[in-house]
Amino acid sequence: MQNFVYKNATEILFGAGQTANIAERIPADATVLMLYGGGSIKHNGAYDQALAALANHNVIEFGGVEANPTYETLMQALDVVRDEAVDFILAVGGGSVGDGAKFIAAAAQFNGEPWDILEQGAAVLSALPVGVVLTLPATGTESNGNSVITRVGTQQKLGFGSPHVRPQFAVLDPSFTLTLPVRQVGNGVVDAFVHVIEQYLTYPTNAPLQDRFAESILSTLIEEGPKALATPDDYAVRANIMWCACMALNGLIGQGVPQDWSTHMIGHEVTAVHGLDHAQTLAVVLPALLRVKIDQKRAKLEQLGQRVFGMPAPDAAATIDAIQAFFERMGVPTRLAGYDLDRSAVKPVIDSLEKNGMLALGEHGDITPAVATQILELSS
């Protein structure tokens, strides 16, 4: 096991009705920016419950944050933060709203051009406090210090991380997720699954507890994900998925072990250039990447196949097939053709990877643009 330092100070409020408990966690005299997306929160109960909880706070609303939240929109929200002297940012929505809230929180106290936080990796030394009421289990943003932002003008999708933007609290109320569209259910499960894979599917390092925790989340997603599609009104199923998605990327399972993240980095470019949903890009990239990297990842693939997919004997190739079949079962196509893209879609993605300096990805730093090309062509 490698040395590590880990602290996760986000307070999780899990279960139906927990939104009622946010008011006491936000200073009574705070001006709160309530950030949300396209308006689904007005139908799933989150909007009403959050406003009711904050009846005695000064709340300013800012809606319209997109899936893959854009720098352009968030800079408008930043103007509101500054004009209204906002003290606290409450994200009510999915991962995009959470990521957007974190960027605004950092930008509000950043001295300079906020884009430098993303493109230059400029240090985030402080941020406004952030809270989350989560409505879509997927990204894990509710309990980590990471954020990914898209700039439409330059077709860039870049991330940053800072402990200062870690949410102070996160409400995980599964009942808000009962009305999610099928596509978002599938996307969320695939996203959480791949978050675990990025921290697990590298090479053995004698970290058996981390391995088993990762396998625990994968097994539970495989078990519960299809149930969410088959019986969409089952609260218990949604609760299990919501807890899995949170644990998948709150940092815990990746402590002390090597990590990959090449699927995410390539996937970000596919979204930036071609507009696929984040999870769709992961479903496209991961199986092909594993086939290209099968020799390096064989030991963990075999372990995954036997422990999670119940294979009687080690079989790395069959394990990759099983992952791909699971994504398809969740309704997420796993080839570029499934999104009306052909081989000609590959080059602009690779150009974008190169432009953003993603030249040496993966746990060995050996996924060059040439290897990424091979991966995407295999997936076309």
Add this chain to the structure above:
Amino acid sequence: MQNFVYKNATEILFGAGQTANIAERIPADATVLMLYGGGSIKHNGAYDQALAALANHNVIEFGGVEANPTYETLMQALDVVRDEAVDFILAVGGGSVGDGAKFIAAAAQFNGEPWDILEQGAAVLSALPVGVVLTLPATGTESNGNSVITRVGTQQKLGFGSPHVRPQFAVLDPSFTLTLPVRQVGNGVVDAFVHVIEQYLTYPTNAPLQDRFAESILSTLIEEGPKALATPDDYAVRANIMWCACMALNGLIGQGVPQDWSTHMIGHEVTAVHGLDHAQTLAVVLPALLRVKIDQKRAKLEQLGQRVFGMPAPDAAATIDAIQAFFERMGVPTRLAGYDLDRSAVKPVIDSLEKNGMLALGEHGDITPAVATQILELSS
């Protein structure tokens, strides 16, 4: 899954050499009480490393905290805290030193007789900050807000919990554990194992991720525990056990599920009355308790047997046998006779249970003193 609220703000510094990083986590002008036990830290490196790290701090030492830390000794330490205006308490040692530090931290800011925190459940509204350099993986005290204290004068062993005494940081350096006596290695593994069991082995509640996380820790302890006895100088083995013991009782795996804790409550009385090590009492009580409660716990026992002990078919009785055999394999006797006690040892333990109001233990509240008598007699 039941609703829950969970926050764990302890910063974990894991790995060899991490003690060097504590100084920056304690205010430079703080007067630090360095609390320790019988002196093993002067041989395993922790004492020297902690003092070196705090070379520029004002450090006052207080040694001699016992296994099962006593109220009597800790009140002496409290005098030092008050006389020297201590600002920060650094526990360097095992679970007893950690628990003692927490009690002192709470007592220092408690208005009244500190024993009321334990016997009356008086609220802990604030506490001095606590840090831990852990030298014995077992109790999980390094990353939770719990503490158990023994009063010699009245033969009472009682606990309290408060978020205010949760350590701000905990150094988990496995190299400090390489020189532990065999008895403490066995005790530590048994203690961590039973912490998981108390949060897992109740009844099914459709919390599959919590179940699998618990099973992950149990499987890893079963795998790594005997290795620590067979190859005591293997750092990697000690690292895995140390991470297991921390995760076993940092609160995570018990969120949203019913919990038992009757083995601990009965065990505390066995220690208070007869002086057995904490883990020895758990090894004595648990197998007998499971046999008495086999019908209520059958479903989870069968799941445990198949998933963790690799049994081909559900078999609750054989699962209990396997747990008992594991404790014996770790060198911890599982019957009162193993500690030169016979049936006459039972009644004073039950009297003490009753005196401390432990009249309805377990996840169903149906382990009365009469049932506890049955359990201890079965174990004699």
